[in-house]
Amino acid sequence: MLVRPLLGLIAVTIVGGIARSAEIAPATFTDPAPPTVQAAADVPAPAAQSNADVTFHAAPKRLPNGAVTSDWPWFLGPTHNAVSTETKLVDDLSKSPPTLVWEMKKGQGYASPAVVDGRLILFHRVADEEVVECLDALNGNRFWRFAYPTNYEDRYGLCDGPRSSPAVADGMVYTIGAQGKLHCLKLATGQLIWQRDLMAEFNLTQNFFGVGASPLIEGNALIINVGAPAGPCVAGFDLKTGKMLWGAGDAWGPSYATPTPAIIHGHRRVLVFAGGESDPPTGGLLCIDPVNGHLDCTFPWRGTVRESVNASSPVIVGDRVFISECYGSGGVLLDMLADGSCKPIWTNPAFGTHFMSAMPRDGYLYGIDGHGPEDAFFVCARLADGHEMWRTQPHWNETVGSGDDARQEPMGTDRCTLIWMAGEGRCLCLGEYGHLLWLDLNPNGYKELSRTWLFAASDSWTPPVVSHGLLYVSQNQPGLLHGEPLRLLCYDLRAGQP
DSSP states (O other), X not given: OOOOOSOSSOOOOEETTEEOGGGSOOOOOOOSOOOOOOOOOOXXXXXXXXXXXXXXXXXXXXXXXXXXXXOBOSTTTTTTSSEEOOOSBOSXXXXXXXXXXXXXXXXXXXXXXXXXXXXXXXXXXXXXXXXEXXXXXXXXXXXXXXXXXXXXXXXXXXXXXOOSOOEEETTEEXXXXXXXXXXXXXXXXXXXXXXXXXHHHTTOOOXXXXXXXXXXXXXXXXXXXXXXXXXXXXXXXXXXXXXXXXXXXXXXXXXXXXXXXXXXXXXXXXXXXXXXXXXXXXXEEEEEOTTTOOEEEEEEXXXXXSSOOOOSOOEEETTEEEEEETTTTEEEEEEEOTTSOEXXXXXXXXXXOSSSOOEEETTEEEEEESSOSTTOEEEEEETTTOOEEEEEOOEEEEEXXXXXXXXXXXXXXXXXXXXXXXXXXXXXXXXXTSEEEEEEOOTTOOEEEEEEEOOOOSOOOSOOEEETTEEEEEEOSOOTTTXXXXXXEEEEOXXXXX
């Protein structure tokens, strides 16, 4: 078993190995700038219009009889953990690769789309604007477009677009741009209901890659890891008015990990893995009551390297929470105790996820350890004690070019993302270079069931979306072989006949 002592991390008061909630001083925060709410206009929803940025290829197959389908309303899907209940999908990706339904030229950004009631919400940057678009999920036709100016520049030159994915509930769309511009829009019409400038209002400075954590809709609150210098670290905003309902924490900055809801000992809680740019680096887990912002407990967890981030969302397994980062500390499994405190069960410095979230299955955790792509290892660890069952770097050769120019190039899963298809009993994996794989997650070893190459492009880090038998994938870099532009791609993943 790989166990790392809790030394060399951020200072925390631990009593008998337990982080005590009684030691957390209560904090009171006031709303710095309550927004103005626009009355929703009583106008009919616009019809979808032809989209000049979209190329339509072929209609998808009919949904098979008895197929289970669902919407995908926010980051990591309806259950916030990249688990889908959809069934009757393509069985063998090698023999029957999914066909392309439509594609859209898109701007910069790593945000996953949301799909609700047949509408797809795409959030990206086009030229000097951040753009929210509402499209017909079946063909890419556009219902409406909302845009506002931005001058954000990524200091590392990776991407100037948004990282945060939209969230949709009760007929409203919520987005946070790279500069902290928060908007509430009406899903049917695109009308602006309220807006906030989080960077200006909370005196934030630009984080490593701008604002990146996606918003969480929980009850009547929109929960955001704000990371204000003197607090709040996390804030809940009223969904209808945008006013701040509560704030929690005053020590840690904003991370790139999206808040995750959970039921802990029968009580609804929100887990936030915070920690942005700071010197020395600080951050860790906060367990919060989403009704009033009460902070049950905190647990420091962050790499010691200044240029490190906490980016993987907390993984909930019963009353336990797994958090992980890849800059030195690795992963830790916490026992969330009934008295509101938390206690480390094990630590594993060799299970450090970067920005993907680990997948728990049948008593084991599966994820990608390392920064990648050279050191991106697919790892399986036993949930009970963190013992590593196996690690591998799946690689294969692809033929690139044709004729005399044909050559073999090594490819692999590298910094991939996973969706557990619960109804199918297998895992869907999107590789870093545009490969799609069916995997069998088991503790005996890595097992690929089938594979296809959707497109050839790097930085395919955006978690894919599966909704109503269709697969939505973001191509975030130009094509490596043919120079295709950045695109949102819709594939038919349905089994059966046209």
